[in-house]
Amino acid sequence: MALSRDELKAAILEKATNAPKPQLYVKDFYACDPEAKPREVKNAANDLVKEGKMTFWSSGSTTMYAAKGRAKDEENR
């Protein structure tokens, strides 16, 4: 059974916090709920950014997601 939006967000945040790589592509979150459509996963991840729990990291051409504080930025490189 597909996860609820809140459960999906919790699963995404858990993965973003504990994955060995600090920055993940949106597709890396698809496995959090294999039954959810990619668009639902994307919307849930973007919600977490809006709530300040995750951040976007962008090279300019690609965007990745990171749990707050894990992304590479100018201070921790």
Place this chain on the structure above:
Amino acid sequence: MPKHDTPLLDELEKGPWPSFVTDLKRQAEKKPECWDILGQLELSFKDKITHWKHGGIVGVFGYGGGIVGRYSDVPERFPGVAHFHTVRLNQPSSKFYSSAKLRDICDLWEKYGSGMTNMHGSTGDLVLLGTTTPNLEPLFYDLTHNLNQDLGGSGSNLRTPECCLGRARCEWGCYDTQDLCHTLTMHYQDEIHRPAFPYKFKFKFSGCPNDCVAAIARSDFAVIGTWRDDIRIDQAAVKGYVKGEFAPNGGAHSGKDWGKFDIKKEVLDLCPTECMWMEGDTLKIDNSECTRCMHCINVMPRALRPGVKQGATICVGAKAPILDGAQFATMTIPFVEVKKNEDGEFAEVVEVIEKIWDWWMEVGKNRERVGETIMRVGLPTFLKVMEVTPVPQHVKEPRSNPYVFWQEDEVEGGFERDVKEFRKRNAQ
């Protein structure tokens, strides 16, 4: 007074062409951080490596695109460019700026940034070059509240949609490119401002096959105006061109004497499908063979015009040469009428877009453009997803594989069979 010696960059000021180095030096008199751009670039030329770090986390609240973080990796030597983020603006359709708007944008950028812009350069966007993190939110506030303008797309987002001048200034526009561009920009605000895809995705809209925004070469989703009936011919005007009464190409090549206009040499023999000929002084066209190259129409605009049953062809999957070389878009939907429904939406176009996105979001790999996904899985698979019946124009070359891969629904009885019954008949 120059802050850094730049002998290598100074070479770029020689010669008859405008030089960005000269522009930067002039701007540096007002904005001292521009000296540090010159200094860092000189160092990059010397070291043969960029001194910009890769990417960053900057942005404005609620948006996941439009700002590209740029940081120097030698900030102690060039403090003026320690943070030097770029900002992409969503331009008006067809780039119809008023001079007042351009002045406002320049004033805004003098206030919050370096004052340097990249005005619709190779990215296609209006890019404002160089500001600091604390300036981003105030800049965004002024841009949206005072200039009534928005950020464009960057990263794995839908990029700023772009269209040609279209019917606003061009007699060949086969649909209203500005309306389609603006309507889809408003429809897909979420996709423009927040990442949604495995990689970037670009829309471009050209009103006719001249394709002035190079949609077929540069966009993942190219909507190119076309017609499905016959090219309109004014035979009297054809005779006028032959007699030399009208300048060919609308007089575009009148700076030099190219001799008398020769319709055979300059039009008929250059038709890529050889579908034009003269019968006496009457021009004939086999329209079923026309590939919409636009050459004849461009040369004799008074005599030839696109047909009246107008719409667009949708091509999918162009890209620049990052992986596997550059790729043109593949013709996917031969003809679609580009019309709004009663809800003010281009529903037919939207349906095609979302079918592509739903599939690509699922199947596309990270950092894979939709054209690369199509190449990987094969065009037949993509056409099946799009529920498009293949037509001869989809075929790139005669097949070289001797096997026929039947689908189950094409075989009587499907792929199920009674193995025991089969073995009874075929037992050794």
